[in-house]
Amino acid sequence: MAVYVPSGTDSSQLGALVLLHGVGGSGPSLLPRFQALARLLNVALLCPTARPVEKRSNRLDMAGLFGNRFDAPCWDLDGDDFPLAALYWARTTLNVHPDRCMVVGVSMGALATWNLAMRFWGRFCAAVPINGALSMWEAFGTDLRKRALLRNLLPLPLFVVHGAEDTQILPRFDRESVAGLRELGHGELRYSEVAGGRHALGTLDLERGESPRFRELAGWLAGRHRSGAVTEIRHRALDHGHARAYWVELDRLVPQSIAEVHAERMSGDAIRIRVSGAQQVRLHLRSDLFAPGDVSVEVNGVLHTVEFRPETSRLLQSYRETGDPELLDEQVTVLSAGGDGPLDRGEPR
Known part of the structure; x- marks a missing residue:
């Protein structure tokens, strides 16, 4: 796991942002692209690197539908994988504020973000999937079991980003998920479809500190806190x-x-x-x-x-x-x- 902790900020309010890469990526390669956001939000940036997953079903869900990707490292949906381990480490070792922990993912990492958020919604204060989907199985039709978990997301703030010209993971997947959440009455949901944006992160204008989309995301994440003592x-x-x-x-x-x-x-x-x-x-x-x-x-x-x-x-x-x-x-x-x-x-x- 690659880690970045901003200096010169309020350590008592330090949060954590777990950042998940896509197929073929790594934590160290993705970390520099979100350091400006980490500094602005006063969060430790935790970027684990995915490992091979034994369960075939999880490889299909997270790594895509093509055979040459089945053996590639990918994120596991079971909860024992690096993302939640990173969260545990941040809370117990870095002593981050337990209610200021968020998850962001790109591509395959966005699929993991959707699925971790649906399964462990109470662990985070916000989730940001970028160019993702609930399941790659939805290329064949609606994944009813995954979509049944959408209701779990109602208490969790979500900022969903997708490139309008993405041909690897089509934006219709995220559009359908966002529409489903809105029908359920989600109150803290924002969807940003980037005109001209493709699958590559660099086409989405999320990394430059002066860009409107960066400022929108940073402003939306700023001040997010998980609700405690849930009744x-x-x-x-x-x-x-x-x-x-x-x-x-x-x-x-x-x-x-x-x-x-x-x-x-x-x-x-x-x-x-x-x-x-x-x-x-x-x-x-x-x-x-x-x-x-x-x-x-x-x-x-x-x-x-x-x-x-x-x-x-x-x-x-x-x-x-x-x-x-x-x-x-x-x-x-x-x-x-x-x-x-x-x-x-x-x-x-």
């Missing part, structure tokens, strides 16, 4: 790798389903949850959101009583696991989504 969560998941959002997590997903949860903190001692496509739900409880003692939890209309006993050891372990204040917990409790009582207090994973 209502709506989240969809295709697999267990991205089944958690803040303090609720889907568990034992039904194969080939689209699992969904709607969780509401009604008060410090009351939670209401609706779950589909999963047999269990995990609650990641912490005492700044929930009062120690008995917590009433309604899951699909069935009422449970959970005894919340905060554990300092679990709090420390959750920090080691996530490095993110919004993912800390002092107790993990597993509940059935089918009407049974609490299964256990949750084994640390």
Whole structure:
């Protein structure tokens, strides 16, 4: 990973920008092209380099449809890859402000940006895909499973950029995604289609500090902060790798389903949850959101009583696991989504 930390800025407000390159690129080659933006925003620039991915499906999704690209390094959709590792490193080593973390990607990196943002929307304050798409499978038709995740993006600010003359990843892919989000009522969405812009980053006029498009992007990103202490969560998941959002997590997903949860903190001692496509739900409880003692939890209309006993050891372990204040917990409790009582207090994973 190539790293750039601006000097002479307010270190207490230093954010992080995870920047993802396209096919054939690297972190060190892309980093200089965004240093001016990093200085203006007071963010550390983190530019990992993609590695080969073992799962064929992920290579197809991220690297394109042509056989000579299947073995090329690309970004993984499972969440264990370099982008989230870079975010963890920035929070735990650089001590960046945990609520000022954003992701930007170009080409294949933009596909990764869309997909990371849909899966891990609670980890970022903004996402900027540049000349990307949700899935290269959409060259054949609508990728219904990927598009089902668009709803996850409603809380996350998005600035989408695409060259109008891009012939490698057609702008219609991003147009359709943006239109879908607008139909869902996304309130912090901007789309910029660059007249004459092609697939190459240099044709989009995003690198020169004096260009109108650079100033527009920088102005839109400036001051972005993630909302903390979220009390209502709506989240969809295709697999267990991205089944958690803040303090609720889907568990034992039904194969080939689209699992969904709607969780509401009604008060410090009351939670209401609706779950589909999963047999269990995990609650990641912490005492700044929930009062120690008995917590009433309604899951699909069935009422449970959970005894919340905060554990300092679990709090420390959750920090080691996530490095993110919004993912800390002092107790993990597993509940059935089918009407049974609490299964256990949750084994640390």
